[in-house]
Amino acid sequence: MQATHSHPAVHDHHAHAQPTGLMRWITTTNHKDIGTMYLWFSFTMFLVGGILxxxxxxxLFQPGLQLVEPEVFNQLTTMHGVIMVFGAIMPAFVGxxxxxxxxxIGAADMAFARMNNWSFWLLPPAALLLVISFFVPGGAAAGxxxxxxxxxxxxxxxxxxxxxxxxxLGASSIMGSINIVTTILNMRAPxxxxxxxxxxxxxxxxxxxxxxxxMPVLAGAITMILTDRHFDTHFFNAAGGGDPxxxxxxxxxxxxxxxxxMILPAFGIVSEIIPAFARKPLFGYTSMVYATSSIAILSFIVWAHHMFTVGMPATAQLFFMYATMLIAVPTGVKVFNWVATMWKGSMTFETPMLFACGFIFVFTMGGFTGLILAITPIDIQLHDTYFVVAHFHYVLVAGSLFALFAGVYYWLPKWTGHMYNETLGKAHFWxxxxxxxxxxxVQHFLGLxxxxxxxxxxxxxFADFNMISTIGAFGFGITQLxxxxxxxxxxxGGEKAADKPWEGAQGLEWTVPSPAPHHTFETPPVVR
Amino acid sequence: MDGGNDRPAPMQPGHGGPDAGDTASDNRVTLRKLLVVTGLMFGFGFALVPFYEKLCDVTGINRIVKRDDHKPANTQVDTSRSVTVEFDANLRSNLPWTFKPLETSVRVHPGEIATVVYEVSNVAGRAVTGQAIPSYGPMLAAQFFRKIECFCFDKQEMAAGETRQMPIAFVVDPSLPSDVNTITLSFTFFEVAGRAQAGTPLATAAAPAGVTAPQSKIQ
Structure with missing residues (x-):
């Protein structure tokens, strides 16, 4: 730990003695290297989850069983979800x-650089465990x-x-989060x-x-499953007095x-991009901060809307229904602020802006289906149908993933020093x-x-809509190549990127050269 | 939230000034605080278990294998209406038993005490312990169905080849909504793993008289 903290002070002497090749990536404590590894890891897992x-x-292209046995199908659904949530979306945002x-914020590096390295290198073994679970007796998790x-x-x-x-993966996320909180609270430039x-x-x-x-609560829950499985506890076993x-x-x-x-950092990315391409400061910055905090606090009191069908008392259903609908208020504040930022702006539509606008449009649709599902009597009808599948893919794919794409295109010139191919970028968006x-x-119709x-x-x-959906899925998958x-x-290669390639971009990251050098802000910048 | 972060100290012309040391120790303090929060939240996950059980107990949501001993507001038998109670029996986890109610349905007046007998046989060549879990159709009926005596209050240890008749005594609360005319009571017996082999005092105590140690040795 001591060495970690003295690192910024001594790295000048180390800079030339860095290991090269593979050892550079295994031993790196540099936030940019680790960020790059996170992004490549999550893209790899995105492809794995996409293949599933x-x-x-x-x-599902046609009715009937053609390609996989039902048991294997269950494994594929389960692992698709786990890999996309914990292996693709979350590590991408940490990257x-x-x-x-x-x-x-004008810091030289993350607060705990070695812990940062460890957070990342925990991910590949976890991914390996998930992949090899397909080859053990009984196959991968299928519940x-x-x-x-x-x-x-x-x-x-x-x-x-x-x-x-x-x-x-949970331990990695917790360490990454501790690092982020500490960096933001203690290491901002004067x-x-x-x-x-x-x-x-x-x-x-x-x-x-x-x-x-x-994340510790999830760790507790799966630990209870583990002890129920192997150590004869009965947390969730009805026969032993437990309750599923x-x-x-x-x-x-x-x-x-x-x-x-999985969505708040996406809000953050979009809130950077919209002002840059509307060439106006973000409308309602303070209200954005408060809206984000409100969403976070409300998220702790709405969980039971995922389980309206378990037979809870009507009072509880009403509480969770209204609390869930309340979240539409701060979310609406954010959407209106983005639109107000665009209002009378000098907008141009480069790829990051296209993805950001696409995000707002499609995420809002996902938000509205979420409001529909929040209504208890409707949810009881639609619970575990394809309507729910459509809803959460609208917020997770068109929400989180589109914001990630927007962020990649926005900061890629800073990361690589080159401009990406704008024509191909726009083609990727459309x-x-x-x-x-x-x-x-079409999955909305299937669910309804x-x-x-x-x-x-x-x-x-259901055959026609499923066929359309499958064709779309293959198109979407190939587009990601x-x-x-x-x-x-x-x-x-590509056109050399300027230090600030976007005319309206704001922020300290555009004051450093493109590509960003290995070490930045060794002397903290002064922010007025 | 912003406390302690505005550094009034003048900027050092390089790095590694007194500022760097302060940040490092600030970081360690933050790390420790956040680790404490992580530990507390891990504990909180487990604390949800007794909290959930207590909440279900207090609100009466989930008192399915406990005696309903609270007094109904009205003890009068409502002879003006009758309710059909249907009985169903299931086995889970490959439990080597047979299990069935002697009567599949009874008609009762709300407020009237009724008793039904279930017969259960252990067809395995070993002692097996099971626990019965009730469920109700319609779900709403659960809160108006008061079990006075039930074999589901305890784990049942059955010796090899043993057959036993077990009663359930119940009252349907007179405040049962008038549109409910039929209640289905379905019991499912689950095997309690490890109980029979271990022969713990708990399991022996829970088993009714008639299961004696010599009997379970005859196999």
Whole structure:
């Protein structure tokens, strides 16, 4: 720890003696290197989870069982969810945090540079556990990403591997969050008060607090499953006096803040990009901060809206229904602020702005289906149908993922020193948004017509929409290879990027050269 | 929230000034605080278990295997209406038992005490312990169905080949909504793993008279 802290003071003498090749990446404590590794890791997991999703959609292309057995289908749904949530979306945002937070607050590095290295290197073993769980007897975990008992208590060793993987991923997230909170609270440049911070830092500060509060609760819940499985406890076993519904309460106490963990940093990224391309300061900065905090606090009192069908008293259903609908207020404040930022702005639509605008449009649709699902009597009808699948893909794919793409295009010139290919970037956006809607919009109709989620086969009347959805899914998947090509060719070369490639961009990150040198802000900048 | 972060000290012309040392110790303090929060939240996850049980107990949501001993407001038998109570029996976890009610349904007046007998046999060549869990259809009926005596209040240890008749005595609360005319009571027996082999004092105490140690040795 001591060496870590003295690092900024002595690195000048070390800079030339750095290990090269693979050892550079294994031993690095540099926030930019670690951020890059996080982003590549999450993109790899995004492709793995995407291949699982395409396997699911292939099976669902036609009614009947064609490609995979129902048991394998269940494993694919479960692992698609776990890998996308814990392996793709969350590490991607941590990668952004590592790269951008020190640059945006004028710090030399993250607070605990070695812990930062450890946080990252915990991820590959966890991913490996998830992947090899497909090859153990009984296959991978198959009870859904929510790991509900009794299935999760009865399943084979694949579930143990998933639980260990989640423990490791959780530990990594907690360490990453401690690092982020400490960096933001203690290492801001002189004059950079909290209320002058870029909104991306604000949303990550709040997200990190959420992670520290709820990841340990998930760890507790899956530990209880583990002891139920192997040590004869009966937390969730009805025969021993336990209650499976208890798990749902504990899980969703984690799970609802978790969905905001996956969207708040996306709000932050979009709040950076819209002002840059509207060439106006963000409208209602203070209200954005308070709205983000309100969303975070409210997220702790709405968890039971995921389980309206377990048979809770009407009073509880009403409470959770109204509390959930209340979240639409701060979320609405944010959406209106983004639109007001655009109002009378001198807007241009480069790829980051396209993705940010696409984010607002499609995320808002996902928000509205969320409001529909918040209404208890409707939710009881739609629970566990494809309507729910459509809803959370609208907020997670078109929400979190589109914001991630927007952020990559926005900061790629800073990271690589080159401009990406604007034509291909725009093509990536339009193909993504069109194929996304082909895939998921029709799933609303499937859900309203009563098609349950997590099924490998379905009744004939659902055949047409499922076929459309599968075609869209393959289009969306292949489009992401275009994204890989754009990023790789941007790293390899391209037009030289200026220090500030976007005319309206604000923030300290644009005061350093492009590409950002290995060490930045060794002398803290002064913010007026 | 901003306390302690505005550094009034003048800027040092380089790094590694007194400022760097302060930040390092500030960071360690923050790290310790956040680790404490992490530990507390891990404990909180487990604290939700007794909290949930207490809440269900107090509100009466989940008192399914406990005696309903609180007095109904009205002890009068409501002879003006009758309710059909249907009985169902299930086995789970490959429990090597047979389990069935002797009568599949009874008609009772709300407020009237009724008793039904279930018969259960252990067809395995070993002692097995099970726990019965009730569930109700419609779900609403659960809160108006008062069990006075039930084999589901205890774990049942069955010797090899043993057959036993077990009663359930109940009252349907007269405040049962008038649109409920039929209540289905479904019991599912779950095997309590490890109990029979271990022969813990708890399991022996819970088993009714008739299961004696010599009997369980005959196999």
């Amino acid at each position: 999703a395409l396997a699911l959609r292939s099976e 952004f945090a590592n790269w951008m937070i020190p640059l945006q 859904g990403w929510t790991l509900y008992p009794p299935l999760s208590v009865q399943m084979g060793p694949g579930m143990d591997l998933a639980i260990f993987a989640l423990h490791i 004059g950079m008060t909290l209320m002058k911070m870029p909104l991306f830092c604000w949303t990550w500060l709040i997200t990190a607090y959420l992670l520290i509060a709820v 519904v208890l798990f749902q309460h504990v899980f969703w106490f984690f799970g609802h803040p978790e969905v905001y963990i 193909l993504s948004v069109i194929f996304f809607n082909i895939t998921f919009f 017509a009563g098609m349950p989620r997590r099924v490998p086969d379905y009744a004939l009347q 275009l994204f890989l090509y754009i990023v790789v060719s941007c790293i390899r």
